[in-house]
Amino acid sequence: TGNEPQAAPQAAASSPAPAATGGNDVPGEKVVIGFSAPAADHGWIAAIAKNAEATAKRFGDVKFKPVQPTNDINQQISAVESLIAAKVNALVILPNDGQQLNQIARRASDAGIPVVNLDRVFPDKLSYRTWIGGDNYGMGVAAGHYIGTALKEKNVADPVIVEIQGIATLPLTQDRSKGFADALKTYGFRVTARQDAQFTVETGTSVASNLLQAHKKIDALWNHDDDQGVGVLAAINEAGRNEFVMVGGAGSANAMREIQKPDSVLKATVTYSPSMASSAVKLARLIAQGKGMSDLVENQVPQSITLASETITRENVERYLPLGFES
Amino acid sequence: MSELLVMKGIVKGFPGVRALSGVDFSLRAGEVHCLLGQNGAGKSTLIKILAGAHRPDEGTITLGGEQVRMTGPTDAIRLGIATIYQELDLVDGLSVAENVFLGHEHATFGFARRRAANRATAALLARLGHPEIPPAIEVGRLAPAGKQVVSMARALSHDARVIVMDEPSAALAHDEVQGLFRVIRELTAQGVAVVYISHRLEEIREIGDRVTVLKDGRTAAAGLPARDTPTGRIVSLMTGRDVEYVFPPRREAAFGAEVLRVEDLSVPGVFSGVSFSVRAGEIVGLAGLVGSGRTEIAEAVYGARGAGGRVFVDGRPVGRGGVTRAVRLGMGLAPEERKAQALLLEESLARNITLGSLPRYSRLGWLDRRRERADAAAQINAVDIRPPDPDRPVKTLSGGNQQKAVLARWLINGRRLLLLDEPTRGVDVGARAELYAVIRGLTDAGIGVLLISSEVPEVLGLADRVLVIREGAVVHEADARDLDEHRVLDLVMAAQDSTPHKEEPGD
Amino acid sequence: MTNHSIRRPGRPYTGAGLLGAVGRARHLGLVLALALLALVGLVTVPETFATTSNVVTVLALAATIGVITVGMTFVIIGGGIDLSVGAVMALASVWATTLATQSYGPMVMVICAVLVGTGAGLLSGFLISYGRMVPFIATLAMLVAARGLAERMSDRRTQLVQPGNSALVDLSSGRVLGLPPIVFVFAAVVVAGWVVLNRTTFGRRTYAVGGNPEAAKLAGIDVRRHTMLLYGLSGLCCGIAAVIIMARTTTGSSTHGDLYELDAIAAVIIGGTLLTGGRGTIGGSILGLLIFTLITNLFILNGLNTSDQLIAKGLIIVIAVLLQRRSLRSRT
C-alpha cells in the first residue's frame, strides 16, 4: 500500500470536488441514496456528513436522504431500518461499529439495496456491495515510520514514545495502534505510554497535561486525531514543552497550519481524509445506476477501495492545505 | 373593648371538601382567644387564612378597622400577624437563630450578622424559659419539644400584634406548658392578641379569655367566656352531642399470661436497667417528663433502636431481628411523630391503615385487595376518622384524624402488644373518649398495651399499672389506683431537671 | 404549591372502568404530547410514518430502554436511583457473548445475561442498604466498574453472537404474529412490572419504602432487604435488556447502553414519578419513553440534522412537560 511518507496526494480521493472522470458524471436515471453516520459531534465526522451532502447536491439525478446521526447503535439500527422501509436505491453507511450494524446492513443487501460501506467495515462481505475507507493500520505505520526515522536521525537510544489514542474501544483505534507499534518495532522502538482521549479537544487537554507530568522528557508523541490534537497542543504549550516531535492524525486544516509554523512541536500528520464520504456517495450513485468507474476497465465498481494514508510534513503541506478539513 | 381583628363569612374549599363554610371570628387586643373544635373542624385552615398561607374563597378580614387582603405569608407578617403552625415548620439544616430570623434576618448588604442574630435569639429563648438551647446549634439536632420552643421564639421575633398558636402545647409536657402560659401572659399584658388552639380543655380554662367553637367549618358559638362556660356545653357545641369525658371502666377479669417481658434493657446514655412486663389485657403506663427516655424505651422494646438486654413476646425472644421480627411476633408501635415516623402522606388512608398487616392480605405475595379494603373501612369506622373516605390521601386529613389513622393501623387483628407513644396528641375531646374506649376494648380482647403519655391524668385514668420514669430509670412502679396526679408529678420531677434536653454521649 | 397531593393516588379500590378513566386522565398531558407527535408524523411523512413496519421499528427501538425503564421505575419509586443500568446491560451482554458462554448455546447465554444483571444489581443494592451508601454514588461506582470490567472481558472488542447461536438473533429478526419477539418480551416485562407494582405486597412495600422509609420500617417492613431487592430487580431488567440488545445488534459490547441511564431516568420522571420516591406509575414511564422514542423516530424520518434535532428535542421536552404541568406539580 502507498503508505510511504513521500506518497503523492491523490487529488481524486482527497477532494470533495467532482473529479474529471469522464462519463461518470453524466446525468443518469434518478436514484435515492440513503445515508447514515454517527453523530457529528466531532470535526472529522462532521466533515464526512458535509462532504456526503455536498457531493450529492452536485448531482441532479441524486435524491439524498440522510437519517438522524446517532452514537447509539440501537438508534442507528432503527435509522437504517427506516431507510430500508423507504426503499432507497442505495445506502451509504458509516456504522458506529461494523460488527453491530452488520445484521441490518445484511438485511438491506438481502432486500436488494446495494450498501456502500464507509470507513468502519462490516465483517460479513454479503452485507455490502463496496467498501471504501481509510487505512487505519497504514496510518499507524506512517506515523511510526515518521517517528522512527526522525529518532534514528537524532540517534536517540531507548526513546520515550507516547501515544494518545481516540476512543479506545473502536476497532479502528486498535488498528492504528497496532500499525504504529509494528512500524516502531522495525526501528527497535516501542511505545512507552498510551492513553485514550475520547476524540474531544477537552479530553485531549486533560489527558495530555497528565501525560506530560508523567514523563518529564518525551522524544516523540503520536496523537491519533487532529481534533483532539488542538487540546493536546494547548496542554503542551501550557506546559511549555517542546523537546519532542509530535505527529498528528487525520489531516485537519488546523493541524496543517500548525505544521507550517517553524517552532511548532507538531511536525507532521498522517491523513485519514473525510473526502472518502464524497467518493462513497459517488460510488453509491454509480452502483445504483449500474455504471462502472470510467477510469477502470471493469464494468462494475470495485468491491473495495482502501485510501492511502499520506504523511504531511512542512515540505509538502502547501499541497495538502486546500484539502484539509476544518475541524 | 374594640375588636382588633374581625374575620367575617370566611369560606374555603379544597378539592372534594369544604373546610370552612362561613366562619366568623373576632379578636381583641390583649386577649387570649381560644379556638376549639373537633378534629377536622377547620381550625388550622382558618388560622392559615389568617396567616396568609391560604387565600379564602369568600369572606373579609379586617385588621385595626381596615379591610386587608393578603396574598402570601409575607403580607401577614408585615401586618403584624405571627403564626406558630400545627406542623413544625422549621428547617433542620439551619441553626436555631437562623430559623428564628428566617425571612427577616439581621443583615448588612446581604451579609448575615450572625452574632447579632444569636444574641437576639438567646434573649428570646431566655424569655421563653429555655436559656439552655444554644442559638448556634442545628435545629435538626433538637427533639420535638425543643423545636416547639424554637417555633415560639420565631413567632415572638416578629414583634407581632397578633400571635396565632396552633396546638403549641401538644408537644410539651406539663411543666413546659406553664412556661408557655407565662410568656402568653407577658404578651397579652403588652396588648398582643393571642389566638390559642388546643384540645386540652383544662388549658383553655387556665389561659383563655374567650372561646370560639367551630363545628364542621362553621362558627358554632363565638366569644363565650372561657372560664365560666361549663365544660359540658363546650363539648356539646363541638361534637353536637353529649360526651362523657371519662375513662372507660377498668377491666374486672384477671390479666392473662405475660405478653411482654423486658429484662435489663439499656441504651447507653439514655436509660439503663429497665425491666418490666405487660400481661394480656393489661395497660401499663409510662409516666415521665419529656426527655425522661420513655420514647427510647418503647423504641428499644420494638427493636427500632439497638439496645442491651432482652425482650420477650409471649416468651419468645425478639433477639436481633429488629422491627420486622417484633411485628411478626405481634407488636405494633404508634410512634410519637406521626408525620415523620408513621404516615405515608401521599398515600390513601386505606393503604396507610393496612401497611402494618400486608402479610394478612397476601397469598404468595399477591394482594387480596377486597379484604384489605374491607378491613380498612372497618377501622376507619372504629376510630371514626372524618371524612370516612378510604381513598383520601392522608395528607389532606386534619392533624387529629391523621393520629387516628396511625392508631387504626394497629387495630387490625393479630396484634399481641401495642406500644402507644402519645396516642392522643392532637386528638379532640370527643374522639379522645372514643379512643380510650377503643384501647380498653383491645385489652378486653386480650392484647397488652404499653402507654406513653405526657398527660398524667390520662396515664392514671387509662392504665392499670404505672411505671414512673426519671432520667432513664424506672423509679417507681405501682397500681394506677394507688397513685394520684400529685404523687406522680412529685416522683417525676424529684430531680429538678425539667428541660427538654438531655445530654447524650456522642453518636 | 403541591397540588398533586389532592389528586387521588389511583383509587385502588374502584372498578376497572373508573380506574382506566382516572389513569388516563392522570397521564392526559403525556397522551396529548404523544398524539401531537403522531400528528406531526402523519403530516410531515405521511407515506412512511403510519406503516406497520415503522411502528415495529419504534417498538423495537423502545424495547431495550423500555425494559430498563421498568426496573428504573421501581427503584425510583422506592426512593433510589440507578445510574448503572447502561453499564450493567453492557457487562451482561459481554459476559453472555464470551466464547466460553456461547459454547453452551443460546439458553445459557440468556441465563448468563440475566444472572449477571441481577447479580450486579444486588451488589449495588447491598452497598446501598447494608453499606449505607448514597444510591447515586453506589450506582455511579457500579457504572464505572461494570464498564471497566466489560472492556476488560471483551478486550475492548465487539463480540459477535456465533452463527450456532442464531436462535438468539431470531428474537429480533424473526416474526411472531408479524412482530419481532423482542416486542413481546418488552410487553411482557411491562405487564409483569405493572402487576408486581400494583397487585402484590412487594409493590405496595415499594411505595412505602420510597414514601417514608422510617414509617415503613416502623410498620415492620424490612426496608434494607427491600431496597436491595429493588436494585436486584433493576439489574434483572438490565439482564433482559442485554438479551434484547444482543438480539438486535448480534453482538455483546462494552459500549452498549451508553447514557441509557439518563434516558431511562428522564422517561420515568417525565412519566410523573417523583425523584424523591413514593409515587409513580409504570404506565407513565412507558408513555414518557414512547415520547422520546417517537421524537427520535420523527427526526429519523424527516432527516433533520443533529443540531436542529437537539434544539427541537429540548423544546419538545419542555412542551410535553408543560402540557402535563397540571397533573405534576411538585418539585424535584
Added chain:
Amino acid sequence: MTNHSIRRPGRPYTGAGLLGAVGRARHLGLVLALALLALVGLVTVPETFATTSNVVTVLALAATIGVITVGMTFVIIGGGIDLSVGAVMALASVWATTLATQSYGPMVMVICAVLVGTGAGLLSGFLISYGRMVPFIATLAMLVAARGLAERMSDRRTQLVQPGNSALVDLSSGRVLGLPPIVFVFAAVVVAGWVVLNRTTFGRRTYAVGGNPEAAKLAGIDVRRHTMLLYGLSGLCCGIAAVIIMARTTTGSSTHGDLYELDAIAAVIIGGTLLTGGRGTIGGSILGLLIFTLITNLFILNGLNTSDQLIAKGLIIVIAVLLQRRSLRSRT
C-alpha cells in the same frame, strides 16, 4: 434509613469549639481518602507525583469542573439539580469564540461567556420555578437544546481563540506567583461560594428553600425567585468555567464539558450534600472533586489503561464513601 428521627440528637450545649471540630470531622473520611491517594502517589511515582508542576496540573484540571461544582452545590442544597452544566459551558465557550465576539477582544469574550451562562441558567430556573417543571427534566431539556445551539453556532467546528486574544490563553499558560491564573480564578470562586453560602442571607435561605420549601414560604421567602436565582448562579459558574476551558484548550467547542454534569453531581454528593436538599457544604464538594481528579492523575502517571482505571475508580469511590460512612448516614 433516616436514623435522625430516632436518634436523639446529642448535646444541646456544644460550644463553638466543639462545633468546629465536628465540622472538620464531617469531612474526615474524604480527607482520609485524599491522603490515602496521595500516599499511593508518593509510593508508586515518587519522582513525579509530589512535584509542583504536577500539583499545578491537578489544580488546573480541577479548575473547570471545580467552578461548576460550586454552582452545583448551591443548586443541590436548594433542592434542585442541574444537568445542563456541561452543555451550558460548551455553549458559552462557543458563543464567546465566534469571530464576531472575538473581534471585540478578550474582555468582551469573558463577559459574553459569563452572560450566556447566566442567561441559560436563569432560563432553566424560570422553567423550574415559574413553569413548575421538574428540575431534572427542565435542565435535561436545557442540556439538549444548549448542545444543539452550540453545534449550530459553531457549525460543529472547533473555534480557535484568535492570536489577537491570546491574553485569554495566558490565563492558563501564564504564571502569577508560579501558578496559572486560572487556579486563582478557581480559588476565588470557591471562596466566594463559601462566603455566599455561609455568610449571607442568600446562602442561608438556600438551605431553607432546599430543606423545607413550605417552611421557607411561610417565613416569607420568595421561594420561586430564589430557586430561579440558584440556577442563574449555577449558569454563572458555567460561564466562568467556559472562560477557563477556553484558556486551557485555546478553543470554544460544542463538545466541551461532555458528562461534566455527572462528575459535578458526584463530587457534590460524595462531599456529603444530600440530593434531597437542605444540607451540604462547598468544602465537601471540592474535596470530592479533588479525589476524582487525583484518581485520574494517579492512573495516568502510573500508565494504567482505561479499563483498569474504570474498575479501580469504582472501587475507590466505594472505599472513599465507606470511609466516611459514619459521617453521612442518610439515603438518596
